Amino acid sequence: MNRHASVDFHCDVLWKLLEQGNLSFADDQTGQLDVTFTRLRQSGAIFQAFAIYISEKMEKSMTPILQSIDLFHRKVLVTPGIRFVKTAEDIQRIQTSGEVGAMLSLEGADGLQGNLGMLRILYELGVRAIGLTWNQANWGADGVMEPRQGGLTGKGFAFVEECNRLGILLDVSHLSERSFWDMADRSVKPLIASHSNAKGVCDHPRNLSDDQIRALIDMDGMIGITFVPQFVVRGKSAAVADIIRHIEHVCELGGEKHIMFGSDFDGIDTYVEGLSNPGELSNLHEALLKQYAEDQVASFFHRNANRFLLNNLPS
Incomplete structure (x- = not known):
């Protein structure tokens, strides 16, 4: 396997493809996409999660969700070298096939x-991870920026139970803290935070408290360290060294095997210095090797996430 093999659990390229129909995932020439197949290959990627994000200006219905899934099929899955990941067996195949796994x-x-x-329809269409809210409240829960900071509704609890039954991963990254604990209490499967950092390093509402991080560790969940500059450091430009501080903090809490x-x-318009697209992941890899053993860095980059997916995606 490529020494720099990488797994990324969150990008918003489908949102850009939905809003700008002229863009090409396979070979973008406009410079408007961060994640392209060329850059994934350059980075040694073995897995990329493609988020379906419906912006606030679009209707809150199944229509833009289904349009995004259509774009995933027409613009992503048609690319030679991409494999649709829906099962643990798909994860096993990409370990040896040289393909890049793509999950919705x-x-x-x-x-x-x-x-x-x-x-249930989204499950049949291949969606394998869901965050119940974005930043505000909806029918199921309060998001992290909702002023009242409530928890899950009755429908939200039913949603958690059905995701558990189906085998859909539950993502806590945008939940309010009370919603996080409600979901942690109700779910019988481990949770993920697909793109959140440590509040103990950078005090931003979208980051996780130490208690939340410990809870994810205790349930054998995963924490996706994210490259959103304002979640990395406050008051100055973000650098790769600042990302490593979040990794160190999670490790200090016992989470070395739970980092991804x-x-x-493609969901951000400012970047950590030297980390503006998948092709620059080598900068983070090299910096980590100065502080961690090669096996540890491989765990952060792909082994932890692979183990989690093998254990938690449906067969």
Whole structure:
């Protein structure tokens, strides 16, 4: 396997493809996409999660969600060297095939409007991870920026139970803290934070408290260290060294085997210095090797996430 093999649990390229129909994932020539197949190959990527994000200006229905899935098929899966990941067996195949695994996730379940039938349809269409909210409240829960900071609704609890039954990973990254604990209490499967950092290093609402990080570790969940500059450091430009501080903090809490990455590429317009697209992941890799053993860095980059996916995706 490529020494720099990498897994990224969050990018928003589908959102850009939805809003700008002229863009090409296979070979973007406009410079408007962070994540392209060429750059994934350059980075040694073996897995990329593609988030379905429906912006606030679009209707909160299944229509833009289904349009995003259509784009995933027409613009991503048609690319030679990409494999649709829906099962643990798909993860096993990409270990030896040299393909890049592509998994669908949903960032904010507003469009389901509380209808679990729509959730089951999304499962059949290959969606394998869902964050119940974006930043605000919806039918299922309060998001991290909702002023009242409430928890899950009755429909939200039913959603958690159905995701557990189906085998859809539950993503806590945008939940309010009370919603996080409600989901942690109700879920019988481990949770992920696809793109969140440590609040103990950078005090931002979108980051996780030490108690939340410990809870994810205790349930054998995963924390996707993200490259969103304002989640990395406050008050100055973000550098690769600042990302490493978050990794160190999670390790100090016992989370060495629970770290992965969730870049948020194509969902951001400012970048950590030297980390503006997948092709620059080598900068982070080299910096980590100055502080950690090669096996540890490989765990951060792909082994931890691979283990989690093998254990938690449906067969």
